[in-house]
Amino acid sequence: MRIERHQVATPALDDFSDRIGRQVHSDSRAGLMTATEWQLISDAFLDQLGALSVTSPELSSPEARALLRNAAEAAAGAVSFAAYYPRERFSVFLDYVNIGMSYDPEAADTPTPLTAHRWVNAFCLAVLTDTFDRHAEAFIFTWQALASSSDLATALLSHFLTRIDTPSNAGDDPALRALHALAIRDRAAFDAAVLGLLDRTDGTRPRTLLPLLPLALSALAHRAHGWLPAVESDYLPHSLVTGFATTERLPEDLTWPVRLDRPTPPLPLHPDSEAHYERGIRRAIAPEPDDGYPVSSLAHAFGQQVRLFRARASHADDITDTQLADLRLASEIGSALSRIALADPGSIVAVTLAGRTVHFPATRDDDTGPGHWQLAVSLALITGNQDDLAPLLLASPTHSTGDRSVYAAYRLALHDHLRGIDARPAVEKARLEAARAQEWGFFPAPVALLSQLVDGDEAGFNLALLDALTAHRDHHRVADRATEPTAPLNLDVLALACHARRHRGWTVRVESPYLPARLLRGHDSAHRH
Known part of the structure; x- marks a missing residue:
């Protein structure tokens, strides 16, 4: 009827x-x-x-x-x-x-x-x-x-x-x-x-x-x-x-590799805007003595460099030499902020940015806080640069400031895993945190993906990777989120995929512009140390 x-x-x-x-x-x-x-x-x-x-x-x-x-x-x-x-x-x-x-x-x-x-x-x-x-x-x-x-x-x-x-x-x-x-x-x-x-x-x-x-x-x-x-x-x-019910994905239900498209349009990228971004970033990483070497400017440049990388990446399925350079510089800046936070208060820290040594005052505040730490870790995992990653592992997410965000447990779980500590207890806390984040309207961290990595489950990792990227895609198909700077790439998910490929030797079975192939392969992108 x-x-x-x-x-x-x-x-x-x-x-x-x-x-x-x-x-x-x-x-x-x-x-x-x-x-x-x-x-x-x-x-x-x-x-x-x-x-x-x-x-x-x-x-x-x-x-x-x-x-x-x-x-x-x-x-x-x-x-x-x-x-x-x-x-x-x-x-x-x-x-x-x-x-x-x-x-x-x-x-x-x-x-x-x-x-x-x-x-x-x-x-x-x-x-x-x-x-x-x-x-x-x-x-x-x-x-x-x-x-x-x-x-x-x-x-x-x-x-x-x-x-x-x-x-x-x-x-x-x-x-x-x-x-x-x-x-x-x-x-x-x-x-x-x-x-x-x-x-x-x-x-x-x-x-x-x-x-x-x-x-x-x-x-x-x-x-x-x-x-x-x-x-x-x-x-x-x-x-x-049915409450938007979906059936649980099983490996045997899928034909690998699975292709996931990116439906969001390229982000606007005007040459004048690019030039403006680049001038500001260059001034922050190579300041003049009269500028006072402010760490806040370096932290701002960090965000601008990541934004520029994402915008450029939105225009193609894979990344170019220019975008690799963007990525490497962003990773260097993120690592430098952590080195600055690790230094003794009152000291001056020498950091290398774009091949040039610059001195900044030791600083522990929001500019070197948990959010910057998480982003810097993701970039270091994507580039595979162990020199960039090392100070981030020495400094905990809360080294500079406390963390009352809905991502605090995920950051601690990621920190434990990367240091070789049993991260399972922290992952369980992060699961509860992710559920609360969704209740409160925040897009959650990729806890399920990290959990599969911690458990050593390659098949489960690929299923969780597909789910995480699908969730990211669907999140940016709502309202006007397609124009948000985060739409082209989820750097947390991309980082775990690169880490699984590089350090576990796992095969990533999802093909997508969200996972630029050049970065996953590691060719011409990872510094070997």
Whole structure:
């Protein structure tokens, strides 16, 4: 049986990233962002997702997943505001626009409670994105404040919390009947109830093409019993019902080598911009005495050199002699920053950059901190230059400053592995860290890839490599991330691939512009010492 969707007036899909960015920025600058603002933002994401479903009803793209995730996060923001403000600290973060908002306790009136309808919609989005556990407390607090309590809200919550009793009388409400049927595993009754909900679907906004309640109920049925909808309809995209489920890749499922393309366009690279970058870098690595030899300028040049390398690499599948020179100089600068951090405070450090010896004052601050350390290690592994790598291994990631980022455990695990220390305990901590990074909207470090390297599993490494590069590709197919400087290459992943090839002798079975062949081969790229 197939159910066709109703007709809506769908807006243009283009320019959404700019529009939603302007909306969130405007709301954040206009004053206190309340549950109302977060709900309107959630609706905007859902309207875009509904509009996208007109041309791509399967909604299996990274863009679709990001739109749903951010709609859920904004809706949870409305719930959190009603639950916590002004008594408790909480935060909301939207990775689609890379904007977050933190709330502190303050003297203010208690906010207006959510309506049952808004609560249910937010709950449904949490089900579809598997984020209920993260926001459970806020949902419970706001459920307690619902006027007379909502039977539907209570029934939904009781599916997750056994201490809450399910309403005994479903009556004519198909949603309550569906939840009751789900609890007693009555497949026929559940399907009939969901069909009843779909028969009531209408509306003029694009978001009405994706009715949240039957979608969430179908998702609960799939997670609990493996049931899939009995009706065929674009109202219930398979990707949303199954949580974008993918089957685990096994070596025997693939024909190696596997080709992975890079869909992002080349980054803009104007000759005047290149010349400007190069002048600034030359001045930083060969300063005049009057410049004072500032380490901050060297750290800035480090970032600029990496950016220039990535931009040039985006224009071809493999790298040129010019890009190799970019890479080698970036690795030298990164290593020099570590040497500067290792020196005794108050001393002067001699470092060699582009064949010239330059003296800098010993410095330990953010310019020689954990982020620079991680990037410098990646570059040293890619070039294979052991002289560049040596001071980085002597200096821990936190030699200069502490590390409170979501990459701290990964950096320590990488440091342990490269020093020949058993890195498995640190890798396990990094796994937990990576899960939190994803929850908070940060792109995680390649922990699974490092884990396979630590375990000595070549086949697993290649599978993890394919997954890591696919994740990087998909991340940059969302919003306007295709234009980010990191889009052409994931240097952390490339570094581990080069390290596995050079030091383990493993065959890298993924072919991709993300893995320039000249670097993997090591020909003309590695300094031999």
